[in-house]
Amino acid sequence: MLNGLDGASALLQAYATAFPDFRLIIDDLVADADKVAFRWTFNGTHRGPLADIRASGKQVSVSNNVGIFRIADGKVNESRLCWDKYALLQQVGALPPSS
Numbered sequence: 318m319l320n321g322l323d324g325a326s327a328l329l330q331a332y333a334t335a336f337p338d339f340r341l342i343i344d345d346l347v348a349d350a351d352k353v354a355f356r357w358t359f360n361g362t363h364r365g366p367l368a369d370i371r372a373s374g375k376q377v378s379v380s381n382n383v384g385i386f387r388i389a390d391g392k393v394n395e396s397r398l399c400w401d402k403y404a405l406l407q408q409v410g411a412l413p414p415s416s
Contacts, residue, residue: 325396331368336361336377344380353386359400363409370411377408 332339339361346355358380363373382400386393406412 332361334365335363335367335370335372337364338362351388353388355384355386357382357384357400359405367409370406370409373409375409377405379404379408 339359342358342360344356344358346353348354358378359382360376360378362376365372379401382398384396384398387395403412407414
């Protein structure tokens with residue numbers, strides 16, 4: 318679990334190192350009261366290390382990910398992200414493809 322701005326920054330830096338051309342595309346966005354929910358797609362090219370996985374040079378696209386932010390005083394106060402890291406690892410060749 319990540320905590321605070323430092324945790325979020327570390328996570329972002331890890332993926333920016335592994336996928337320097339990454340893009341996050343917001344596919345759907347819904348807001349209600351103090352919550353914002355979104356469905357998003359991650360695209361990029363695996364050009365750097367991701368934990369202990371060496372760069373594969375493969376392009377990835379992971380879709381149908383979901384996030385929920387709680388907003389307080391104009392800032393994200395809490396976040397929950399659920400995304401298909403398994404599909405990402407398959408696409409870079411770290412896990413076998415689904416059969």
